Amino acid sequence: MSVRNAKDLAQKLAEDLGLKEDAGFEYLQSCFVGGKAGDSHKYVVILDEVDRLVDMDLELLYSLFQWSMLASSRVVLIGIANALDLTDRFLPRLKSRNLKPELLPFMPYAAAQIAEVLTLKLRSLVPANSSNLPFVQPAALQFCAKKVAAQTGDLRKAFDICRRSIDLVEQEAREHDATAVLQDSPSKTPLMENINLSSPPSPRSRGQGHSKGRTMTIYTLDTAPKATIAHMARVTAQVFGNGTTQRLSTLNLQQKAVLCALAALEKRKRDMQVERTMFATPSKHNNHNAAPSIKQLFEAYSNLCKREKLLHPLSSGEFRDVVSGLETLSLVSGADGKNGSFGMPMTPSRTPSRKGKGGFGKAAVGDERKVASAVGMKELEASLEGAGGELLKDIMEGGALL
Numbered sequence: 001m002s003v004r005n006a007k008d009l010a011q012k013l014a015e016d017l018g019l020k021e022d023a024g025f026e027y028l029q030s031c032f033v034g035g036k037a038g039d040s041h042k043y044v045v046i047l048d049e050v051d052r053l054v055d056m057d058l059e060l061l062y063s064l065f066q067w068s069m070l071a072s073s074r075v076v077l078i079g080i081a082n083a084l085d086l087t088d089r090f091l092p093r094l095k096s097r098n099l100k101p102e103l104l105p106f107m108p109y110a111a112a113q114i115a116e117v118l119t120l121k122l123r124s125l126v127p128a129n130s131s132n133l134p135f136v137q138p139a140a141l142q143f144c145a146k147k148v149a150a151q152t153g154d155l156r157k158a159f160d161i162c163r164r165s166i167d168l169v170e171q172e173a174r175e176h177d178a179t180a181v182l183q184d185s186p187s188k189t190p191l192m193e194n195i196n197l198s199s200p201p202s203p204r205s206r207g208q209g210h211s212k213g214r215t216m217t218i219y220t221l222d223t224a225p226k227a228t229i230a231h232m233a234r235v236t237a238q239v240f241g242n243g244t245t246q247r248l249s250t251l252n253l254q255q256k257a258v259l260c261a262l263a264a265l266e267k268r269k270r271d272m273q274v275e276r277t278m279f280a281t282p283s284k285h286n287n288h289n290a291a292p293s294i295k296q297l298f299e300a301y302s303n304l305c306k307r308e309k310l311l312h313p314l315s316s317g318e319f320r321d322v323v324s325g326l327e328t329l330s331l332v333s334g335a336d337g338k339n340g341s342f343g344m345p346m347t348p349s350r351t352p353s354r355k356g357k358g359g360f361g362k363a364a365v366g367d368e369r370k371v372a373s374a375v376g377m378k379e380l381e382a383s384l385e386g387a388g389g390e391l392l393k394d395i396m397e398g399g400a401l402l
Helices: 006-016 025-032 050-056 059-068 086-096 111-123 138-151 155-184 229-240 244-249 253-277 294-309 316-328 377-382 389-396
Strands: 043-048 075-080 208-211 214-217 332-334 371-373
Touching: 006 025, 006 059, 025 059, 043 050, 043 059, 050 059, 050 086, 059 075, 059 086, 111 138, 111 155, 138 155, 138 229, 155 214, 155 229, 244 377, 253 294, 253 316, 253 371, 253 377, 253 389, 294 316, 316 332, 377 389
Parallel strands: 043 075
Antiparallel strands: 208 214, 332 371
């Protein structure tokens, strides 16, 4: 991860292999390819995070693959990467240079494998003849394994979830013990301790130790509370949850600006609709009227951004891409039930309107398609903290000026 360019990689290889300092391409090639007759010295080079080097398009990386495949090569090259699309991005370039490395894919861990590893780790804490699984209930462990397997299959994520679940149990145990101490105190005075107790210990305090003037429960591997499915579900919801708050936190300034403009426009249209509804019959009231079209949203977004030069607005094409991305994140939805990409409106000859004749009316597509925000105002406001927050709040509160 510290490599920045081809020179850094060459120097790092020379340093780790005990070669000449400030080695360049030519010197490495002389060491890795050919050499003196009868020289059986071999080099093994293991490159981790190869996908990072691929993104840099390093010439040395291709040279290493090429040198390792020559008949006179003295280097064995092993590349490791986590990127699932590495072969799609990297192999075509190698094939164009008549280089085709041997692939050894490692599939993500299955639920049974994750559960087995977690179980072995926990059982290593207790004697070999013990059948107790400490800290985590077996059912909760299986729940964690299935959740991780369904998402990433990453063992590191499984370890992190177990650790956080156990931390959660520890926190609950501390709070329970602190409450028990207060309940056992004759004075029952919060945040204070009755040190000069004249009464005998209560039954609750039996089997408890004394530490720094207050009674604390002493737990063992057998008696310690265990993480349950509820604890695991709580943690996995935080780790893997695709909640609105988490999705909003990943948005950039322009994406949030579009959402703020949509919220402002919806509020303005709702207020206007309420006024009209007061003087209209119920049969003429339509809830979809509050949903703006793509064209209306773009105009409102542009006007709010330009007002007092708050933010430079996107172009029409860029705006469409942003709205499409927000739809993918389920932060914006089609108000008329038409989700998906922006299509070009069909010609009237191809989509004749048969409204009133039992046929299908022309569907709203393209700029006329209506969209609605799938984010609550409170959630949106909470996500506006930080850089550009005041600017975004001005956009969201500018609906009255549209």
